[in-house]
Amino acid sequence: MSNPVFFTPAGSLDEVREGSLFVLDGAEARHAVTVKRLAVGEPVDIADGAGRRLTGTVTKVAPAVLTVECSSVTAEDRPAVRLVLVQALAKGDRDELAIETATELGIDAVIPWQSDRSIVRWKGDRAAKALGKWQSAVSAAAKQARRAWIPGVRAAVDTSGLVKQVEDAALAVILHEDAVRPLRGVLEAWQEAGRQNQDPCDVLLIVGPEGGISPREVTKLCSAGAVTALLGPHVLRSSTAGPAAVVVASDVLGRW
Template sequence: MSNPVFFAPAGSLDQLHSGAEFILEGSEARHAVTVKRLAVGESVDIADGAGARLTGTVADVGAGTLTVTVADVVFEEQPHVRLVLVQALAKGDRDELAIETATELGIDAVVPWQSERSIVRWKGDRAAKAHAKWESVVTAAAKQARRSWIPSVRPIVDSNGLAKAVAEADLAIILHEDAKNPLREVLGKLDVDDASPREVLLIVGPEGGISPREVTRLSDAGAVTALLGHHVLRSSTAGPAAVVLASDVLGRW
């Protein structure tokens, strides 16, 4: 069974070596001590959310601290083909469910998208709170999945902003029920033997689907449409399903 994972600030593990002691503080330490009830001698992993992972054993527990004796510190590289889920805002927390599941499955970044047909709107103070909530969701999911990397939550975009992101991506795919080519076939055209970093956008619309005008706009910017199976999936399901298939086809799994 894998060790439980707790997150420390980015960069805080860089100078550690075998035999050293690391003190975890704050909410993560309190969670380890009061919720998980870790005890002296138990194995634990500490990750910094940016690829570094410490493996060690608990040396001491306090009211708000966890002291760990370091066994090893490793750095896990990101895949050279990065997957980014562009998730349209959706009602009933379905967008949060989508990014949570996609994080557990290995997504590298998520982009909140204010599409034309999104019922939910991020405006004013709500935008900052909603963005922070998405960051909290992906952090918790990364912890559950024992990941060393926490996916980044990029700034919200409207359809104009998304068109610019599409133009800059190596491959941008609109998951659409009217598409002619299967997602596997579209993904298969990407040269995965090229070792240079690549970025693939997986674009998912809201409950009402992506408007024809948006499909045209994104296609003009360079996106391609792809069919994900024979059934119409919910907004919360399409992204994670695409992550699974893409991870297999692109050799990430």
């Protein structure tokens, strides 16, 4: 069984070496001690959310302090082809469910998208609060999945902003029920064309809201270079489509 993972700020593991002691404090240590009830002698991983992972053994516990003796420190490279989930804002927290599951499956970043048909609207103070909620969601999911990388939550975009993201990406795929080519075929054709040799590069997986992506948006995004793809024979919910696409992409691109 894999060790439980707790996060520490990026850079805080840079000077840690085998045999040294590392002290984790604050909310993460409190969670480790009071919720997970870690005890002296138990194995644990401490990750900095940016690919660096300390593996060690607990040597001391206090109410909000966990002391760990380091047995190894490893650096996990970020994949050359980054999978980015563009998730339209959706009602009923379906968008949060999508990014949580996608994080567990290995997504590298998420972009909140204020699409034409999104019922939910991020405005003013609500936008900052909602973005923070998404960041907390992916962090918790990364911990659950024992990841050393926490996916980045990029700034929310409207469709005009998403057009710019599409223009900068190596590949942008709109998951659409009216598409003809399956997602697997689109990804395999992209690989065969050698586009993945742009190192590093982003592959955008674009998911609309429950009401679907409007024809106007499809036209604008395709004009910027996006392509449409079919994700299976059934119509999936907004909360399901993104994670399903991550599974297919991870298989085709050799990430799994």
